[in-house]
Amino acid sequence: MMRWDCKDIDRDAIIRELMLEAGLTDAPALADSLKALESFASMPAPVPGPALAAMLAGTAAAAGPVAEVGTAPGIGIATGDLTDERPVDELGKRRQLRKHRPAVIGAAVLTAMGLGIGGVAASSSGFSKGTPDFMQSLISGWAPGWTTAPPSLVPPAPAGDSPKVTTHPAPVDLPAPAAEQEPVIAAAPEAAVPPAVEPSPDAVAPSAVEPIEAKDSPSQGAGRPEVPKTVHTEPKADSPGVFKQTADTLPKWGSKDFRDGLPQVLQDGKADLAGKSQGASLRWLFGLAR
Amino acid sequence: MTDALTDAALRALRGREAELFSAVYQAFAGQVLGYLTGKGVSDPEAVTQEVFLAVLPRVESITGGVSGLRTFVFSVAHARMVDDHRRQSRAPEHHEFEPDRDTRQSSSAEAEAMERVAPGEVMALLDVLREDQREVLTLRIVAGLTVDQAAEIMGKSQGAVKQLQRRALNALREHSVVKEYVAP
Structure with a gap:
């Protein structure tokens, strides 16, 4: 076994030199103190740690850590594992951890945020699967208030072409339905009763009317045609009243009723398209809209 | 049997890395430990190991023989001592005892030296x-x-x-x- 020591210096000489420089040659107590300090230099070499032992001798650890210091030079075999950079002490480990702490925390925060957002998005289905049924049923009967004017919502009928063709009959047809409907309901009793009663008591009245009628229609008979004529003219005389009634009925339709009824009217209009001209229904609709 | 680490011995060990490292460690580790202990380093043995982990890979490149090597070793030890003192001045470090990391099997040599x-x-x-x-x-x-x-x-x-x-x-x-x- 060979132990290496460093005997190139004489510490006693150093102590003497020190005391000589300080001018303290006759101070035995000081010399003892310095020699006690000198004994620090003869402390045994500490047992090498794992990394240092590997650097020193490689596989010499078989003899145990204490013996390794002495036997290392003789039986040591270099393994080439000298570049082991593992942190040997606790401080090194902590430093390494501290070095990567911001990155680790950042990654953890980002992962947590991603998981949270993903969980919320996954749990709330929203309308991703389509509008729910209750919403469809709510929307179905609703039409926005501003749809009164826009012609784009008026049925996709060939509205662009139809006005050219059917503008003329419209004013004629407008009172007609009202005139036709009204006599049936309200004026029918009046028309039914007077023809039976009027001709007998009021002989003058027909005669007063007759010349005009005779002028207009000389070919027609006097008795029979009069009744239909009067029946036919009474609505004309009452037509202002009829218009009033229709005019009265219009305001009764509040905007709300109108909105509610608009789809119905549109549907009716669609249904009547076969019988009536499109222009008539459209004009009527626009009239209502205004 | 001990042998003095002289300039001639250093030259003879040049090229045989394991033997050179062991010789340098045996020659200087005790002194470094004594220096660090005298300077009041908190864990002199651990710092001694750090010093030689830094010194030994560069031993071959040191010029000036044993004297130059001595200067280099203690300059590294001095730097580590200053680091340790700064660390202590910031916050006294208390390590919890971990039996697995305690490789000391016998304290008799240290006890003798301390006595x-x-x-x-x-x-x-x-x-x-x-x-x-x-x-x-x-x-x-x-x-x-x-x-x-x-x-x-x-x-x-x-x-x-x-x-x-x-x-x-x-x-x-x-x-x-x-x-x-x-x-x-």
Whole structure:
């Protein structure tokens, strides 16, 4: 076994030199103190740690850590594992951890945020699967208030072409339905009763009317045609009243009723398209809209 | 059997890495441990290992023989000591005891050395000194450096080092005189 020591210096000489420089040659107590300090230099070499032992001798650890210091030079075999950079002490480990702490925390925060957002998005289905049924049923009967004017919502009928063709009959047809409907309901009793009663008591009245009628229609008979004529003219005389009634009925339709009824009217209009001209229904609709 | 680590021995060991490392470690580890202990490092053995982990890979490139190697070893030890003192000044570090990491199987050698050195007494002696005075004395007596080498490591001029060691000796002498006067 060979132990290496460093005997190139004489510490006693150093102590003497020190005391000589300080001018303290006759101070035995000081010399003892310095020699006690000198004994620090003869402390045994500490047992090498794992990394240092590997650097020193490689596989010499078989003899145990204490013996390794002495036997290392003789039986040591270099393994080439000298570049082991593992942190040997606790401080090194902590430093390494501290070095990567911001990155680790950042990654953890980002992962947590991603998981949270993903969980919320996954749990709330929203309308991703389509509008729910209750919403469809709510929307179905609703039409926005501003749809009164826009012609784009008026049925996709060939509205662009139809006005050219059917503008003329419209004013004629407008009172007609009202005139036709009204006599049936309200004026029918009046028309039914007077023809039976009027001709007998009021002989003058027909005669007063007759010349005009005779002028207009000389070919027609006097008795029979009069009744239909009067029946036919009474609505004309009452037509202002009829218009009033229709005019009265219009305001009764509040905007709300109108909105509610608009789809119905549109549907009716669609249904009547076969019988009536499109222009008539459209004009009527626009009239209502205004 | 011991052999002195001389310049010739260093040259002979050049190229045989494992033997060179072991020789350098045996020659200087005890002194480095003594220097670090005298300087009050919290864990002298661990710091000693760090010092040699840094020193040994560069041993081959050191010039100046044993003297140059000694200067290099203690300059590294001095730097590690300063680091440790800064660490202590910031926050005293308390390590919890981990049995798995405690590789000491027998404390008999240390106990013998401590009994022989009587470190408590010497540490009390060193406590009399200021920090730089203590540094000069440990570098010169424990590390065995010359005034030039100590001045280089401490970053001071030779005159400043001589002045420091003179004042250190005077402080020690006054202390020992007071102790002798009080003790009997």
